[in-house]
Amino acid sequence: GDSVTQMEGPVTLSEEAFLTINCTYTATGYPSLFWYVQYPGEGLQLLLKATKADDKGSNKGFEATYRKETTSFHLEKGSVQVSDSAVYFCALSERTGRRALTFGSGTRLQVQP
Amino acid sequence: ETGVTQSPTHLIKTRGQQVTLRCSSQSGHNTVSWYQQALGQGPQFIFQYYREEENGRGNFPPRFSGLQFPNYSSELNVNALELDDSALYLCASSRDRATGELFFGEGSRLTVL
Numbered sequence: 001g002d003s004v005t006q007m008e009g010p011v012t013l014s015e016e017a018f019l020t021i022n023c024t025y026t027a028t029g030y031p032s033l034f035w036y037v038q039y040p041g042e043g044l045q046l047l048l049k050a051t052k053a054d055d056k057g058s059n060k061g062f063e064a065t066y067r068k069e070t071t072s073f074h075l076e077k078g079s080v081q082v083s084d085s086a087v088y089f090c091a092l093s094e095r096t097g098r099r100a101l102t103f104g105s106g107t108r109l110q111v112q113p
Numbered sequence: 114e115t116g117v118t119q120s121p122t123h124l125i126k127t128r129g130q131q132v133t134l135r136c137s138s139q140s141g142h143n144t145v146s147w148y149q150q151a152l153g154q155g156p157q158f159i160f161q162y163y164r165e166e167e168n169g170r171g172n173f174p175p176r177f178s179g180l181q182f183p184n185y186s187s188e189l190n191v192n193a194l195e196l197d198d199s200a201l202y203l204c205a206s207s208r209d210r211a212t213g214e215l216f217f218g219e220g221s222r223l224t225v226l
Contacts, residue, residue, distance in 0.1 A: 004155075032213050034213055034214075036217075041219075042219065043116075043117070043203070043217040043218050043219040043220065044156070044203065044205075044215075044217040045217070046214055046215070046216075049213065049214065089155050089156075091155075091213070092213075093212075093213030099161075099169070099210060099211050099212070099213065100146065100158035100161060100169055100171060101146075101148075101156070101158065101213055101215065102158070103155030103156050103157070104155050105153070105154050105155045106153075106154070106155050
């Protein structure tokens with residue numbers, strides 16, 4: 001079955017540091033890929049997405065590129081802020097059949113001032 | 114635009130009891146999905162409802178059941194509660210059933226004693 005593997009957290013960074021959160025996936029088909037974010041006390045929110053190979057999703061300074069050859073979708077940000085502290089989830093959705101999201105286990109990011 | 118709302122936010126039940134969780138979808142959305150999120154884990158797909166019919170189910174036993182109403186709101190029912198059912202239950206709505214762009218509520222936290 002489909003699966004998503006994320007780097008374990010927590011990841012602790014100082015403000016303005018560079019962020020990478022690794023995500024790799026296993027899928028039977030050709031999935032769409034997503035990053036969702038869960039801020040403290042809030043519901044999950046879509047951060048960015050990519051639907052085909054070499055697509056780059058971007059939002060709020062975050063970026064991730066769909067790498068089919070390495071089955072990866074790593075999340076990056078050049079300069080993190082304290083307000084980026086949250087739990088980040090990588091997820092995939094198959095294009096056919098059941099369109100449910102398969103999530104990774106999440107990576108907690110803590111940004112210190 | 115009203116977002117996804119869930120009720121109750123917290124509840125405590127004992128093993129063997131039954132529980133009903135409720136969800137109001139975002140305006141204009143005809144699809145509702147339910148996910149279970151255990152502590153420290155990513156959400157796991159329970160099922161999806163599209164226009165009042167179940168449109169896909171994850172690896173959950175039949176004691177997990179649901180409904181969608183004509184106004185696209187939804188209920189999740191769990192019978193014969195077990196200790197392992199303790200989790201955050203997330204409802205998500207979407208504009209159609211074929212998208213991974215979901216809008217999540219803040220969840221209902223269920224504790225089974």
